Amino acid sequence: MIQKKIIPTPTDSELEILQVLWQNGQQTVRFINDALNEKRGADQKEIGYTTTLKLMQIMLEKGLLERDIIERSHIYRPAIHEKITQEQVLRTVVNNAFNGSASNLVLRALGSNNTSREELEKIKKLITEIEKNTYK
């Protein structure tokens, strides 16, 4: 039987890169590198261009990214879905820091954060939705 290639969970730096791509669509290394550096505080040291390049080449190898070659430069895009990756990340965090309880994580996230009225409404609506579908 042919084994489907296992794509590893992204590291922290890799997640940062993926976020930029999920938000902005496929982009060049230059764009990503600029975006990462803009997000950084003035205190932190700037990320070198070749650092980002190398990371993205590794991600390509791991199967986290795909790319097209346009003109001289390469354009990268995510090879994994944001939703699935976020779920994967959450699973890890829930296990590592919340004793496996996702609802503890939710309670903590809500309790220690300034969530806007609209967002709270959205969350409540989702809960009602879940209750309707699950416990009818």
Place this chain on the structure above:
Amino acid sequence: MIQKKIIPTPTDSELEILQVLWQNGQQTVRFINDALNEKRGADQKEIGYTTTLKLMQIMLEKGLLERDIIERSHIYRPAIHEKITQEQVLRTVVNNAFNGSASNLVLRALGSNNTSREELEKIKKLITEIEKNTYK
């Protein structure tokens, strides 16, 4: 001015150890090591005693743990609070994988998880609580 010692965010292995301590109170290395190995699947390799010992010694140095010497063996306890640590961990995850939006994380956690009726109720109650206190 005297700089308060900065305690670093725990690594993944360190979080596993802290969880055992938060749940069971102060304990020996032996207890922690046993607990960690019990939680492991039969597939994973067992963690050696000295591995756990070394980790906890490092955590002591970092200021993540404290200890008392009772008889011949040492008893360790967390030097940081569970709540604060969880908040710290959440902040990182929210930044790394959820574009800084905690409510996105909450929506994702609720959406892709089998949360029990009771837990959903608890969460709803908390939201109502927050709304009352914030937007009165």
Place this chain on the structure above:
DNA sequence: AAAAAATTACGAAAGTTTTCGTAGGAATAC
């Protein structure tokens, strides 16, 4: 009292992630 078992300390290896320097080539500017 000798052997076996359990404990801490510690250095170092092994593994992983992040960063960067250098080289080579192609486009652009002067």
Place this chain on the structure above:
DNA sequence: GTATTCCTACGAAAACTTTCGTAATTTTTT
């Protein structure tokens, strides 16, 4: 057409995390 800029490739260093072997000491067992 030469110099400068911009890009990729790639190896290797640096930094961080995890694992373990060995030694020294103390307690427990035989």
